[in-house]
């Protein structure tokens with residue numbers, strides 16, 4: 001409950017914290033290990049963000065999902081970034097966990113929804129109902145366990161199957177601190193080869209030391225922000241404020257998913273507040289769009 005409340009409070013902040021303000025385009029882990037060749041925010045995005053009469057309206061929010069095998073370090077990554085903590089004890093994620101991080105990118109408020117999904121097979125059905133509407137997919141593996149790398153393609157395939165448009169894909173090697181330089185080089189070779197095959201940007205990070213974690217999330221946020229504003233600008237007949245569509249996509253489930261979600265939320269009471277808040281936000285966006293009498297709903301996910 002406390003986590004959900006802090007997520008909501010973060011969304012309501014009038015300004016992002018200093019370390020969440022991004023004015024320079026964040027660099028990748030290595031320019032050799034990314035399919036993304038752009039070196040700066042898109043020109044039109046910079047123009048629109050610096051315009052005194054910003055035509056951008058509505059809630060700017062992108063969804064990032066973290067997937068991967070059991071105990072590879074997904075929750076630790078999210079906790080390191082969102083709460084600046086590291087816990088050496090393993091506590092399995094039940095279903096999904098949810099965080100929101102507030103950024104100011106090019107002085108424009110932006111929220112990154114971070115969905116930390118369970119790696120355990122028995123929660124897969126619940127977790128996968130949250131894959132929809134993702135703008136960032138981070139497939140995480142344990143650098144000290146090559147077996148977890150071999151499952152990454154399957155995790156990505158499942159996430160892509162739930163999304164109409166291709167999200168930004170990251171292949172994240174966690175627990176960098178557990179490997180010597182020579183052992184790491186060997187793993188990096190295999191991991192970067194896979195990243196290239198998957199069209200993913202590769203990162204190696206450590207939640208224990210914090211190495212690379214903040215840089216990786218900033219990169220995810222900046223790329224998601226750039227893509228989401230570009231998409232909005234490119235949609236000639238944009239009628240829904242930025243973010244509304246995404247919130248709809250991620251929150252409005254099919255009948256079966258609604259049932260699963262309701263069972264899940266009954267079990268996991270601490271998510272209720274954030275669920276209500278996001279539903280309320282989605283409805284508000286929907287209402288505002290309807291008032292303009294132009295609302296168009298894409299796909300079958302909006303009901």
Ligand SMILES: Nc1nc2c(ncn2[C@@H]2O[C@H](COP(=O)(O)OP(=O)(O)OP(=O)(O)O)[C@@H](O)[C@H]2O)c(=O)[nH]1
Nearest residue numbers: 071072073074075076088090093119175206207208
């Ligand atoms: N040394 C080290 N240990 C880590 C690191 N990240 C995570 N761990 C440990 O690895 C174990 C699993 O981490 P979690 O973050 O809970 O893994 P998860 O992927 O969220 O696991 P599920 O919720 O079951 O899917 C815990 O004991 C963590 O302390 C890291 O960067 N370095």
